Each structure stands twice: as C-alpha cells, then as structure tokens.
Amino acid sequence: MKNSLRTIALWGVLLLGGGAMLAQLWTLYGIARTNGLITALASGQEVTLDKVVNAAPEVRLARAMVLKRLQRYDEALATLNLILDTPDPKLQAKIRYNLGNIYLHLAIAKTEAMAINDAMPLVALAKQSYRQALALDSQFWDAKYNLEVAMRLLPEMDKITNEENSPVNQKSQLWTTVPGFPRGLP
Amino acid sequence: MKRFWTGFLLLQCLSACTDTDYTPVSDFEFLTPRPFGYVNGDEIRHRIMLETRNGVQLQRGGLPKRGALNRWLNLNSLAISEQKISGGFHYEIDLVYQAFYAPLEVKMLTIPAFDLLLAQGGHVATQTVPAWYFTLSPLRELSIRKDESGEYMRPDAPPPLLNDNGVRYGLLVAVTVTLSSAVYLAYLYGYLPGLPKRRIFKQARKKLAHCSERQTGEALSVLHQALNVVNGAPLFRHQLADFYRRHPHYQTAGSQLDWFFQTSNQYFFAGGDTSADTVAQCHTLCALCLDIEGGRR
Numbered sequence: 001m002k003n004s005l006r007t008i009a010l011w012g013v014l015l016l017g018g019g020a021m022l023a024q025l026w027t028l029y030g031i032a033r034t035n036g037l038i039t040a041l042a043s044g045q046e047v048t049l050d051k052v053v054n055a056a057p058e059v060r061l062a063r064a065m066v067l068k069r070l071q072r073y074d075e076a077l078a079t080l081n082l083i084l085d086t087p088d089p090k091l092q093a094k095i096r097y098n099l100g101n102i103y104l105h106l107a108i109a110k111t112e113a114m115a116i117n118d119a120m121p122l123v124a125l126a127k128q129s130y131r132q133a134l135a136l137d138s139q140f141w142d143a144k145y146n147l148e149v150a151m152r153l154l155p156e157m158d159k160i161t162n163e164e165n166s167p168v169n170q171k172s173q174l175w176t177t178v179p180g181f182p183r184g185l186p
Numbered sequence: 187m188k189r190f191w192t193g194f195l196l197l198q199c200l201s202a203c204t205d206t207d208y209t210p211v212s213d214f215e216f217l218t219p220r221p222f223g224y225v226n227g228d229e230i231r232h233r234i235m236l237e238t239r240n241g242v243q244l245q246r247g248g249l250p251k252r253g254a255l256n257r258w259l260n261l262n263s264l265a266i267s268e269q270k271i272s273g274g275f276h277y278e279i280d281l282v283y284q285a286f287y288a289p290l291e292v293k294m295l296t297i298p299a300f301d302l303l304l305a306q307g308g309h310v311a312t313q314t315v316p317a318w319y320f321t322l323s324p325l326r327e328l329s330i331r332k333d334e335s336g337e338y339m340r341p342d343a344p345p346p347l348l349n350d351n352g353v354r355y356g357l358l359v360a361v362t363v364t365l366s367s368a369v370y371l372a373y374l375y376g377y378l379p380g381l382p383k384r385r386i387f388k389q390a391r392k393k394l395a396h397c398s399e400r401q402t403g404e405a406l407s408v409l410h411q412a413l414n415v416v417n418g419a420p421l422f423r424h425q426l427a428d429f430y431r432r433h434p435h436y437q438t439a440g441s442q443l444d445w446f447f448q449t450s451n452q453y454f455f456a457g458g459d460t461s462a463d464t465v466a467q468c469h470t471l472c473a474l475c476l477d478i479e480g481g482r483r
Contacts, residue, residue, distance in 0.1 A: 007481045010371050017364030024357035031350040038345050062345035094343040101342050108337050131286055134227040135262060138284060142340035144227040148326045149339045151226070151288035 038062045044069070057083040061095055068102055076102055093136040097143045100129030104150050111153065123154040210304045210311045212274065213237035221320040226288050228322075229262065230297070232281045234315060238274040241306055248303030248312075249279070258287040259297065285322060292323045374481035386412050387476040394465075394472055402460055405468040406450045412475070413443075423447035435478050442471045 034056055041047055041062035052063045060083050067076035080099045086092050107122035130147035133140055217233040224230065236244065244266070252261050262282045269276040283297055299317040303310060332338060372378050390412040397405045413421045416436075417429055426447070430437045445467070453460050477483045 007371070007374060010367050010374070014364060014367040014371060017360050017367060021357065021360035021364055024353055024360055027353045028350055028357060031348045031353060035347045035350075038347055042344060056348060058345050058348060065342055065345065068342070091346065094346070098342045101339065104339060108339075130227075131260075134286070135260070135284065138227060138229040140227070142343065144225060145325050145340045147286065148226050148288040148324065149337065151286075152326065153337075155288075 034059060041066050057086040057088075057091060057095070061091075061098065065098065068098075068105075073102055073106060089136045093133040093140055093143070096129045096133040096136070097140065097146070100126045100133065100143070100146060100150070103129060104146060104153075107150070107153065120154060123150050126150045127154070210238055210240070210242040210306065211236060211313050212239050214313055216315060218318055221318070224285060224320055224322045225325050226286060226322070228285060230283045230285065230320065232283070232297075232318065234277070234279040234281070234302070236277040236279070236302065236313065237271065238277075238304060240273055241275075242304050242311070243275060243306065244268070244277050245303035245305050245310075248301060250281075250300055255283075255298070258285060258295070260284045260286070287322055288326075289322055289324050290328060292321050294319055294321050296320075385479075386415050387472055387479050391469075391472050391476060394469055397465055397468075399462070399465050402453060402458075402464045405465045406446075406453060409446060409468055409472060410450065412472070416479075423451065435483070436475070438483055439471065439474045439478060442467075442474060446471055 037047060037051060037055065037059050041059065042065070044066065047063070052059055055063075060079055064076045064079040067073075067079060077099065080095055080102070083095055084092070084099070086095065103122045103126035107119045107126060110116075110119035110122060127147060127150045130143045130150060133143040134147065137143075213236070215235040217235065219231060238244070246266065249264060249266070250261055252264055254260050260283065262284050263280070264282075265280040267278045279302075285295065287293070287295060297318040297320070299314055301312040301314050303312055305311075369378070390408050393408045394405055397408070410421075416433060417425075421429055423444075426440075426443060430440070436443070449460050449464055449467075452458075453464075474483070
C-alpha cells in the first residue's frame with residue numbers, strides 16, 4: 001500500500017514536472033519571439049500593428065521610438081502614454097525619459113521657429129517627465145542631462161537665495177505682492 | 187521646627203533645580219553626507235538619531251511631508267523607526283531628498299531647517315533640525331552645444347529586451363524534477379540497465395513459466411534463489427523477522443511467505459508430500475513479490 005502510494009506520488013510529480021517543463025518552454029519561446037520583435041523594431045524594420053497592440057510594454061516602447069523616427073510625434077506620445085504605469089520602475093523611468101525627449105525635441109523645434117508660447121508648455125511637460133524618471137531612478141544620467149537642457153531652455157522662475165526660507169523674508173515677500181494703489185495723474 | 191523648615195526649603199530648592207535642568211532630549215545626532223559634488227536630480231540622504239527622556243514621544247505630524255518642499259527640492263521618502271529604551275525612546279529618522287536645479291555655475295543651496303515636535307502628556311517641546319548647506323554643480327557647459335539635429339541632448343533610451351533568466355531557471359528546475367522522478371520510476375519498475383536487483387522476480391517468473399505442475403521442487407528452488415538474492419544470503423524461515431526489518435515492503439506478503447517456507451520444509455525435509463496446487467501458488471507468490479519489487483504494492 002505504502003509502495004503503491006509512493007508510485008502514484010511519483011507519477012504525479014512526473015506529470016506535474018512535465019507540465020511545468022512544457023509551460024516554461026512555451027514561455028521561453030514567447031520571450032524569444034518578443035525579443036526578436038523588439039530587435040526588429042529597434043533596427044527600423046516594419047512590424048505589423050496587430051503584433052504591437054497587445055504586446056509587452058518593451059515592444060510598445062520600441063514601436064514609439066520608430067514612430068518618433070518617422071516624425072509621427074502624436075502617435076509616439078499616445079503609445080508612450082498608454083504604457084506609463086508599467087510596474088517595473090526601471091522600464092517606467094525609460095518610458096518617462098523617452099516621453100520627455102519627445103516633448104523637449106518638439107519644444108526646441110518650436111523655440112527655433114520663435115513660437116515661444118507653444119514651446120513653454122512642451123518644456124514644462126518635458127521637465128515633469130524627466131523629474132518623474134529621476135524619481136524612479138536617481139542614477140539615470142541621461143535624464144539628468146536632458147532635464148538640465150530643458151531647465152536652461154525655460155529657467156525656473158523663482159530666484160533661489162540662502163535666505164529664502166526665513167520667516168522674515170517670507171513676510172516681506174507677502175507684502176511686496178500686495179498691489180499698491182495707482183498714483184493718479186494730476 | 188527650625189530643622190523642619192530648613193529641610194523643606196532644601197527640598198524645594200532641589201526640586202526647582204531638577205525642573206530647570208529638565209530637557210526632553212538626551213541625545214540628538216544629525217548625520218549628513220558630503221556637502222559638495224551634487225548635480226541636478228541627485229538624491230541626498232539625511233539621518234536623524236534622537237533619544238528622549240521620561241517617556242517623551244516624537245509627534246510624527248510635525249515632520250515634513252513627502253513631496254515637493256519647494257520648487258527645486260522634493261522629499262522622496264521619510265522612514266521612522268522607534269525603539270523603547272530605559273526611560274524614553276530612541277528614534278531613527280531617514281530622509282531622502284532629491285534636488286532638481288540647473289545652476290549655471292557651482293551654487294550653494296539649502297535644505298531648510300525644521301522642528302521635531304516632542305510631547306509628554308500636555309507638554310510640548312521642540313528640537314530643531316538645522317538647515318543643511320550643500321553645493322550643486324552644472325552638468326552642462328555654459329555655451330549652447332549644437333549637433334546636426336539642433337541643440338545637443340542625450341538620445342532616447344533603447345527599449346530593453348525581456349529578461350528570460352527566471353524562466354530558464356524554472357525550466358532547469360522542471361527538467362530536474364521530471365528527470366529525477368522518471369529515473370526513480372524506471373528504477374522501481376526495473377527498467378534501468380545495470381541494476382538487476384529490481385528484476386529478480388521477473389527472472390524468477392520466467393523460470394517458473396517453464397516448470398510443470400509436477401516440478402514442485404524446481405518451483406520451490408526458483409523462489410528460494412530469488413529470495414536469497416533479495417536477502418543477500420540464504421534465507422531461512424527463522425530469519426524472516428530480520429528479513430522484514432530490512433525489507434519492510436515484503437511484509438505485505440508475510441502470510442504467503444510463511445506458507446512458502448512451511449511447504450518447502452515439508453517438501454525437502456519431511457517426505458515431499460505437498461498439495462497439488464503448490465506450483466500454482468508459487469506462481470501467485472512470485473507475481474506478488476514482483477509487484478512488491480516494482481513498487482506497485
């Protein structure tokens with residue numbers, strides 16, 4: 001009876017192990033296919049849209065970069081916005097950084113065309129994206145550099161001094177913001 | 187009476203002295219990193235170590251809140267650990283700030299001071315965490331650098347390939363488990379070459395198949411040989427208890443083995459009279475032992 005139970009248990013383990021082995025092989029095959037797709041997109045090859053729509057965030061990130069290269073910026077932004085909340089923080093940092101790059105690229109183009117008013121919100125969006133990327137990965141040097149590019153393009157408005165946080169200074173700032181009465185003309 | 191008043195006044199003086207010496211904090215340390223060499227987006231870690239007296243507790247509501255402290259400074263995380271020590275509490279407060287500022291040259295910035303609120307009953311006291319000064323450097327040269335696509339900026343991050351290390355590890359485990367169980371089952375069923383021990387009764391069954399109903403002696407001998415091989419030495423009836431101890435799975439055939447040894451003794455040593463179905467019963471016992479050998483019983 002004991003031996004019989006042992007044999008049944010062994011058959012069970014064999015079947016479970018075999019099932020797990022097949023499942024792992026199938027997963028490995030899927031990963032290899034996805035990596036092939038990412039490599040193809042990164043090298044600029046055309047990939048049909050149905051392969052990308054429900055694909056892993058990495059594939060959609062690659063697709064967004066292809067769209068950016070083709071100057072289809074709105075589609076690239078839409079693709080990146082759909083995968084912003086991916087759970088892997090490193091990947092999310094890359095997505096937000098690439099999103100910031102698109103905004104910054106557009107902002108620089110607008111600035112060079114002297115459309116400053118159009119450029120300002122884009123720079124603000126770029127800075128926000130870079131900050132979010134750096135909050136996820138503070139060692140992301142490219143994000144630090146491009147944030148500095150964006151900050152130079154649209155400098156922060158408040159002047160930082162060492163005394164800015166003192167209560168006295170805050171009080172004086174408060175008074176200076178109160179508008180004075182206009183002096184009337186004679 | 188004079189001595190009473192002297193003592194009373196002395197006690198009053200002592201208690202007054204004790205009140206004036208009372209401080210809620212017995213130890214305060216503010217641990218900070220180097221105050222230079224930071225760049226835009228760097229994290230700065232501060233640790234505050236605080237020990238309080240007489241059950242004075244830190245009021246967590248007085249600590250800075252996570253998020254933007256001002257336009258260029260974020261508090262990314264705030265962790266507090268509290269430990270009860272004799273007469274008070276030991277606190278460790280870990281703060282992680284992140285600076286977002288793009289200076290044109292090396293610039294001194296300040297992480298603002300704040301007060302730790304301490305309370306015991308209705309009494310409230312504060313411990314100031316001082317402002318911390320550090321310098322932040324630019325990452326970028328002052329003159330605007332251009333490349334063929336305009337103003338120079340760092341390129342896009344390439345999409346990462348999916349990591350399959352976990353799946354490979356899982357596959358290795360699954361293959362190991364499957365192979366191990368398959369090999370063990372093959373061993374139990376006697377399919378492994380070079381391990382004849384598991385085929386003893388299979389060979390005995392083949393030999394018994396050649397025995398006719400009248401060849402009782404041959405049939406009994408075949409089973410004796412098989413049992414001797416399993417035992418590793420000639421097996422006699424009085425050694426069965428020891429045999430079962432070393433091969434407990436054969437205990438399920440205990441009654442048939444008893445019958446076998448009794449019949450064998452009767453045949454070989456008491457005149458040779460046995461029942462007509464002895465050979466058939468030897469077949470049954472051999473089949474039973476074959477099942478035990480194969481792990482099916």
